[in-house]
Amino acid sequence: MKQSSGFFPTLREAPKEAEAKSHVLMLRAGLIRQLAAGLYIYLPLGWRALRNVEAIVREEMDAAGAIEVLMPSLQPDLLWKQSGRWDVMGPEMMRLQDRNEREFVLGPTHEEVITSLVASEIRSYRDLPKNLYQIQTKFRDEIRPRFGVVRAREFIMKDGYSFDVDDDGAGVSYQAMYDAYARLFHRCGLTAMPVEADTGVMGGSRSHEFMVPAEIGESEIVSCGACDYRANRELTESSAPESVSSANALPLEEVHTPNQRTIEEVAAFLKVEPASMIKTLIFTDGEKPFVVLMRGDCAVNEIKVAKAVGKPVELASPETIQQVTGAPVGFAGPVGLTGVDVWADLSIKSIGVGVTGANKADYHLKNVAIDRDFTVDRWADLRLAEPGDVCPKCGKGTLSMTLGIEVGHVFVLGTKYSTALNAVYTDEKGERRPMVMGCYGIGVSRTLAAVVEENSDDKGIVWPVTVAPYHVHLLNLSPKSEEVTKASAELYDGLRAAGFSVLLDDRDERPGVKFNDADLLGLPYRVIVGEKGLKSGQIEFVQRKSLEKEPIAPADVIARVKGLYAEELSRFTP
Ligand SMILES: [Zn+2]
Known part of the structure; x- marks a missing residue:
């Protein structure tokens, strides 16, 4: 295809709204x-x-x-x-x-x-x-x-x-x-990782998503440094921490915490670690409210809560929280709560003696001991996995997190x-x-x-040969020169006859414009035909990946492209 007669508009700069x-x-x-x-x-x-x-x-x-x-x-x-x-x-x-x-x-x-x-x-x-x-x-x-x-x-x-x-x-x-x-x-030239996934609205029993790591990814993927474990963050199991005894707890104490509602506020106000606080969340399953207890430094995973309860769940409204606890949002705690099921995340076991809301506006409780001061109806893994957690599969490695784009999914x-x-x-x-x-x-x-x-650099796209819109970008640097145009036409015909798709830049443009566009378009192999080189019998060959220029005789171009193409194709064929 000739670039002059085709339809290949390029932009020097992208519109502002393009983020990715x-x-x-x-x-x-x-x-x-x-x-x-x-x-x-x-x-x-x-x-x-x-x-x-x-x-x-x-x-x-x-x-x-x-x-x-x-x-x-x-x-x-x-x-x-x-x-x-x-x-x-x-x-x-x-x-x-x-x-x-x-x-x-x-x-x-x-x-x-x-x-x-x-x-x-x-x-x-x-x-x-x-x-x-x-x-x-x-x-x-x-x-x-x-x-x-x-x-x-x-x-x-x-x-x-x-x-x-x-x-x-x-x-x-x-x-x-x-x-x-x-x-x-x-x-396709992608690093697609199969990741265990939720079956969600599709129903079913078994599912993997294929994720490509990318900054713009909207899914969080957890992977282990020591084994092959990979999962969607929302599905990652969290192991139970070691239990800490509450046997030597001091007597329960009510403390005044005016307007201190969030874990961070209360922790700073009382000078305690968020990890020693019991976060008390009120959920509803559509019929009745229930309580989920979570260690202060952990986040609740609603998907796990829904699975544990066996129904869709959502956080309760402020009115429901007031009804259940007798206090406004921010002061809930498990001590003295009646008439509701209390679920607790396993992380609570590591608190021993902690701080929680007093079910009374502007008050919290200190020296709260599990078993002495409240009871848990059901223990379960309800928290969201964090980077640095121990791997649930091998128990040895720690988990790290990347963002990924979902390109495929398979479901039973x-x-x-x-x-x-x-x-x-x-x-x-x-x-x-x-x-x-x-x-x-x-x-x-x-x-x-x-x-x-995944296949780009700061100059433009770097197409894998398998997906590239054309294999070869042939640049005629002097379309007004008869010799250059003739040599370009011969290479164009020869490459096409050898089975390659070729984009011929025969536009009446400065070489700089052609080079920049070629970098941007990112076709795998570039052949540059200019007047000076042609006279000395050497034109230029460039691989888009490295952008390194090598001199080449026009007669050797087809063999060079064939060799590289075969080599690269074998890399893409498992
Ligand atoms: Zn592991």
Whole structure:
């Protein structure tokens, strides 16, 4: 492709609203343009790179035995009402009506559609397992679209769904997708870590997210320095600290703490460590309030609380807190509380004798001894993991924390959707059973952003050969010179005939402009043809990774590109 006749607008500076490195580079290099908040146009370079990602995804899905289909984005409401998710999905799901006032959804995902298809087409165990996937546009009415195509309102996803006769079969399908994901992200030039994840609103029993470490990541990933343990922070187990005895506690003492409400305020006021304070949180499970006790320096993990209680939970309102404790917010404590269940995080055991609220405005209690002054109904791990915690898997290493972008997820769904939408099969004995499902997503457009996020330097993008929109950037530095233009044309034809895609910069621009754009666009191999070099029989070859220039004879260019390409491709192929 000739740059002069193509459509490759670049920007010297990105618009101010672009915060993420990938967003800035994708705008500056002319990969994308914003149409409205969270809606993006793919320009030719972005579209070519996106299709390369898609091709890798498609190859690995096909190789793993998945079968490609294409479903409509527009889905009737009935399926969502049958699955029970019409009410669960909330305002993030785009809903609309047709001219007859029938309701539709612009699909954020396709469990309902695929399950209803399989329910009507597959009847027998002989037709299972099946794994169907598509690459298609999805919609999500994000409250705050951010970081360009990382969190957009319209985006491209690969979504796949497996149907098996039983849990064992579903496990095999899951593992095949897990392995394919690891391969395909590696092929895209990404360091994608599989991380144990919550099954959340999707339901189901087993789940991993594939996370790419990035500053703009919105998920916190915990990993152990001594073993291979990696998990979403919200799911990380915390081990119990050593118990400290409260046997020698002094008598309970009420202290005046006017307007001191937070742990930090009270700790500073009473000159005690936050770790010796008992934080008393009032939650509600939708029916009744209950109490969660947490060591003052630890944070509560609501997901763990919900799992322990077995219901969705939320922090209680100030009115409820007043009702339960008889005091305004900031003075709650477990001593003397009646009529509510008291849950305690294991961290409380290390306090021994502590400080807590007195259930009375402007008062706290000192010398509070567990067992002597209050009782705990249920002990559980309810706190949020912190960097430096001991690893729950090996018990030796300490945990560190990184931020990550989720590029893929795999779930074992179980029979939630097959039961709701009647996807049943007849087994060998003639009995009807619900199919066991798995679902597997990849944010394809988000993966492209992650590739740019991970593969760039201060000058621009550094494309991996597998995703690069073109392999070679051929710079004709003197388009007005007949010899240079002829030599460039010969190299262009030769490289293309050898199977490489080439972008030829034949624009009437200064060399400096061409070099800067080439750095920004980041194509893996650069060939520079100038008048002076050509006369001496030596032109220049540059690898974008190192930006080191090497002189090369025009006749050697194709062999050099071939050699490097083969070497790099082997690195990306596990
Ligand atoms: Zn470990």
